[in-house]
Amino acid sequence: MYDSIATLKGKPTVTYDTYGNEVITYTNSTVYVLPRGVYQAEFYNAAQAGLHPTITFVLTNRADYNGEKLIEWEGKLYNIIRTDWTAQRDAISLICEERIGKYVAPTTASTSSTGGSILIGSELGTGSNNG
Numbered sequence: 001m002y003d004s005i006a007t008l009k010g011k012p013t014v015t016y017d018t019y020g021n022e023v024i025t026y027t028n029s030t031v032y033v034l035p036r037g038v039y040q041a042e043f044y045n046a047a048q049a050g051l052h053p054t055i056t057f058v059l060t061n062r063a064d065y066n067g068e069k070l071i072e073w074e075g076k077l078y079n080i081i082r083t084d085w086t087a088q089r090d091a092i093s094l095i096c097e098e099r100i101g102k103y104v105a106p107t108t109a110s111t112s113s114t115g116g117s118i119l120i121g122s123e124l125g126t127g128s129n130n131g
Contacts, residue, residue, distance in 0.1 A: 002032040002060045009070040026070070034058040035073065042095060051081050052097045062092040071096060
């Protein structure tokens with residue numbers, strides 16, 4: 001049953017507050033999902049590529065997915081590392097890993113790539129005010 005609600009987060013917009021602190025906002029889209037585990041083969045194949053899938057979200061309608069690379073569910077953020085068409089006519093599966101570090105969305109979206117970069121600390125290159 002698709003009774004869980006998740007938020008797909010689109011491309012981030014970076015602004016700065018009056019103190020020079022970085023503020024990241026996303027274009028959000030609320031969707032119904034069916035959270036599922038990750039199949040053993042999926043986990044091991046992804047691990048060979050350096051990825052660590054932790055959860056799969058099935059969306060009821062593929063039209064709800066527009067290449068987003070980040071999803072929020074129950075207070076946690078996940079990177080969408082791969083998509084897969086399901087046996088159900090209009091559904092799509094989003095294979096995800098729990099997010100670590102700061103998320104920077106790619107400039108172009110693709111359902112076949114891992115997308116996004118995880119940047120930590122000074123790698124962000126936004127100056128000395130990025131804490």
